[in-house]
Amino acid sequence: MFPILFAAVTGRAIKGWLTWRLERGERLGVLDLLAGSSSLVNTITTQTSVRTLSYAGPALVALWALSPLGGQASIRVMSVGNSTVQDTTPVSYMSMGNLTEDFATADDASPLAVVKGLYSVALLSPYRQRQSPTDPWNNVKVPIIEDLESTSFAGPDGWYNISSNNTEYSSLIGIPVNIDQSTTLTRDSGFSANLTFSMESLYWMLDCPVLTSGVQPPNLFDYLPNTTTGSLKWPLQGSGGLSASLYSNTTWPRNLSNASVVVDESKVPRIVPPRTLFYNTWDDSSGESGSICSIYTSYVEAGVQCSGTACAAVKIRRSKLDNPARGFTLLDYSNDGPLFFTRFSNIFTGLMAGHPSTATAMQVYILDPENPFGPLSTGQGTVRLSTVDPKLYALRFAQLLNTLWSVMVGMINLPQGIDLNIPENSTLYLNNPVALKTTGTRSAYIQVIQCHTGWLIALSVASSAMILASLLSPGIRLIRHGPELNLNVSTMIRDNAYVSWPSNGSFLSSAERARLLKDVRVRFGDVAMGDQIGHLAVGSYGDNDRQIARARKGRLYD
Amino acid sequence: MVDGGLDLIFFAASALFLAFAYIVYKHDGVTVADNEALTEHLIEATRYVSICVRLQVVSKLMLGRARPCSLYCLPR
Secondary structure, X not given: OHHHHHHHXXXXXXXXXXXXXXXXXXXXXXXXXXXXXXXXXXXXXXXXXXXXXXXHHHHHHHHHHHHHHHHHHHHHOEEEEEEEEEEEEEEEEEOOOOOOHHHOOOOOHHHHHHHHHHHHHHHHOOHHHHHOOEOOOOOEOOEOHHHHHXXXXXXXXXXXXXXXXXXXXXXXXXXXXXXXXXXXXXXXHOOOOEEEEEEEEEEXXXXXXXXXXXXXXXXXXXXXXXXOOOOOOOOOEEEEOOOEEEEEOOOOOOOOOOOOOEOOHHHOOOOOOOEEEEEEEEEOOOEEEEEEEEEEEEXXXXXXXXXXXXXXXXXXXXXXXXXXXXXXXXXXXEOOOOHHHHHHHHHHHHOOOOOOOOOOHHHHHHHOOOOOOOHHHHOOOOOOHXXXXXXXXXXXXXXXXXXXXXXXXXXXXXXXXXXXXXXXOOEOOOOOEOEEEEEEEEEEEEEEEEEOHHHHHHHHHHHHHHHHHHHXXXXXXXXXXXXXXXXXXXXXXXXXXXXXXXXXXXXXXXXXXXXXXXXXXXXXXXXXXXXXXXXEEEEEXXXXXXXXXXXXXXXXXX | OHHHHHHHHHHHHHHXXXXXXXXXXXXXXXXXXXXXXXXXXXXXXXXXXXXXXXXXXXXXXXXXXXXXXXXXXXXX
C-alpha cells in the first residue's frame, strides 16, 4: 500500500512543482528531469539520458528511494518478540545453624524416631537422587566447594560454576526453600519464571589422615568407663559400641560463656584448633577399623536458580560474611561440657541398628555409596573401611555427619517446607535464626510488542516526506496563477503551428483543452512531405488544408 | 474541487502511516498478554497491507473508537 500511495502523492507533487517552475521559468533540463521523474528508475534513466547534472537530480532519486524503503518499513517496524522482565521476591530458607531444643537433653526419643526415619529415607533414596542437586523433598543441596577449588577456576567474585559432573554435595539432605509465589510477575505474566538468589550455608569437612585396622585412639579403652553408667574419662567424649563408635577430644568448648547452654559466637577466637574425631567401625578382619579426622566448618554462599518450583545450586563461593573460625563447629556451640557431643555421637552411632558384627548401611555407604543397603550391610562380603582412600573416606564420612545434622536441624521443615513468614529473629536451642531471608530476582521471558528503531526511523522519514509532498501540490496550486497543465499531448501541442486550432483559448486548463481536442487527430510525422528534405513535427492531420505523412525509412529529414 | 478532495485524502493517508509509526513507538515493550487486542490489531495492520486496517487501528487508538470501515475491511 505504501509504494502505491507514495507514487500517487509524490507524482502529484512533482507535477505541481514542474508546472510551477514552468510558469516561473526554469532550465529545460530541470523541467525535463521533473517531467521524467515518475519512479525511481525513470528518474535515474532520465538523468542519464539528458546527461545533465542539477540539484534536482539527486534530490529526486533520494525522494523516490523512500518509496520501497517506506513500504518495507511499514511492514517491519513492528513485531512480537521475547523480552526479559525482572522483579524481586522474598525468599526464606532454612538456617543450618540452629537446632530444636529436643536434642538439648537426653529425653529425645520422639524426635529421634523422626530423625531416624528421615535419615533412612536419605540413604534409601535412589543413587541418582543422592547424586542430584536436590533431595527427595526437592530441597536444595549445598555442593562442596573444596572439590571445585582444587579442580576448576573461580569466576568473577570467587564464584565456581557447578555442573552435574563435577559436583559432590555436602549432605544427602538439602535446605528447604520457600519462595513467595504471589509476586506480580508470577501472577500476571502467565509464563514460568526463573528465580535466582544467594543463600548462606555451612557444612562440615573432614580431614582423615589416619585410617587403621584397629581402634583409634589405640588407647581408647583407657578412656572408657568401667561401668555402663559412668561417664568417659576426660578429655574424651562420645559414644558408641562394637559396631560403631564416635569419640572426640575435648579441646573445645573452652569457657566462652557463663551460660550453661549456648556459646556466645562473638567470643569465638579467630583461630580455633579443629576438633578431632575418632570414628571406629566394625571390621570383619580385625574387629574395628579406626580413623582419626579433623573436622572443620565451611561457610559458603550458594547461588541458587529455580525454574518454577525446582531449585538447584548453580554456583558457589566462600561466604563473605564475618563467620567464626573454621575450626569452630556447631558441635562446639553448646557449653554444657562434653554432653552435647556425646548426645550427637550417641544419635549418630545409633541411627542404624543392626547386628553388632555386621556393618551398618552408614559404614557400607563409605565403602560403596551407590549401594549402602546392599549385600555388605547384611553380612555378605568384606567390610574394611581402612582400605578406603582417605580423601573418599573423609568425604563420605562428612556427608553422613552433615546429613545427620541436616536432619536434626530440619526435622520439621524438611518434609513440609519452611514457613515463608517465619520471623527472622526466631531462634531455637542454638542462638541462631531458624530461617534466613533473602531477596530473589525473578526473570521471565514474556512476549512483548517490539518496535524496531531502524525501521521506525525509515517509516517516519518516508511518511513525513509523503506528508510534505501531499501538502506541496495544494500549496503550489495556491501560488500559481496560470491554468492547470498536464504533461499530456494536448499540452504538447499548445500554440503548435502545425495544429489547426484557434489562437485563443490559452486560459483553458489542460483538462478542458483535452476534452475539447479529444477528436483532433495528431501525428508526429513529416509536415514537409512535398519538399526534398522532410521535417518531423507534431501536428494535426485529416482536415482539408494540412497533410502530415508518416515518417519513412530512407527519406532525408532536416 | 476534485483536486482538493484528492489532496485531503492523500494527506490523511500519509499521516496515517506516520501515526502508525508513532503508535508502534509508544507501545514498544508492551506485554502481549496484557494487550492482546492491541497486539492483534497492530499485527493485522502490518500483516495485511490495507489502508482500512491502518485507518481502523489509528482511529481506535487515537480517537478511542473504531470507524465504520472496520465492519467490512478488517479480515475476519
